[in-house]
Amino acid sequence: MNEMNRGGRQPSEINWDEVLVFPMEEIKLPPLEKRSGWILDIGAGGEGIIGLLGGTRVVGVDKSRTELEETSDDSLRIVMDARDLGFLDGTFETATLFYSLMYMSLETVDNVLEEVKRVLKPGGELYIWDAIVEVPPEVDKKYFLVQVSVVFPDGRLGEGRYGMDIRRQGIETFKEIAQHHGFVVLNEEAKEHSFFLRLRKE
Ligand SMILES: C[S@@+](CC[C@H](N)C(=O)[O-])C[C@H]1O[C@@H](n2cnc3c(N)ncnc32)[C@H](O)[C@@H]1O
Numbered sequence: 001m002n003e004m005n006r007g008g009r010q011p012s013e014i015n016w017d018e019v020l021v022f023p024m025e026e027i028k029l030p031p032l033e034k035r036s037g038w039i040l041d042i043g044a045g046g047e048g049i050i051g052l053l054g055g056t057r058v059v060g061v062d063k064s065r066t067e068l069e070e071t072s073d074d075s076l077r078i079v080m081d082a083r084d085l086g087f088l089d090g091t092f093e094t095a096t097l098f099y100s101l102m103y104m105s106l107e108t109v110d111n112v113l114e115e116v117k118r119v120l121k122p123g124g125e126l127y128i129w130d131a132i133v134e135v136p137p138e139v140d141k142k143y144f145l146v147q148v149s150v151v152f153p154d155g156r157l158g159e160g161r162y163g164m165d166i167r168r169q170g171i172e173t174f175k176e177i178a179q180h181h182g183f184v185v186l187n188e189e190a191k192e193h194s195f196f197l198r199l200r201k202e
Pocket residue numbers: 042043044045046047048049050061062063064067080081082083097098099100103104108160162
């Protein structure tokens with residue numbers, strides 16, 4: 001699977017005729033103060049939004065050292081493949097995936113959610129933000145690009161642009177895999193091109 005504008009391709013090298021560009025959508029991040037313990041953020045590279053949200057409480061893992069080196073926040077950043085997390089069972093109260101699942105094959109998503117479930121404590125919660133990609137049949141594009149403006153609980157603003165090979169996906173795609181691993185849905189919100197899913201490990 002190719003990443004559209006990560007892994008070396010500069011925006012100037014992209015043929016924008018091949019890209020389905022979605023309009024910017026706003027995401028209001030929840031305060032995480034009420035959650036105790038560390039927060040495991042998977043796919044913590046890119047803009048490192050969860051590191052900016054949770055600071056020193058965040059343990060951010062990413063399989064790409066380069067992606068982690070490009071972020072700058074107070075989180076602990078570790079190069080690690082989330083299909084094989086090097087943490088003991090029941091380590092974390094909270095885990096997050098902010099626009100990371102769209103960069104993984106569905107087989108990898110399955111492995112990662114199984115690992116997240118293992119390292120969460122019973123009653124621990126998983127927050128997922130990701131893209132809804134619906135492609136009208138007449139559209140013939142190779143890639144999609146989602147754009148999000150992020151509002152932090154303290155009023156700070158951020159932005160993220162995430163591009164990948166076209167794949168139809170939505171809230172159901174990930175909800176089904178999570179439920180297969182025994183996660184219970186606590187909350188789900190969908191806009192036109194973005195969704196938020198809050199899950200609990202029973
Ligand atoms: C675009 S970033 C996610 C956005 C980021 N969370 C942010 O706040 O901007 C997607 C990341 O997922 C990482 N990734 C993909 N597969 C992974 C895996 N199996 N384990 C760990 N990280 C993975 C990629 O290296 C990439 O840095």
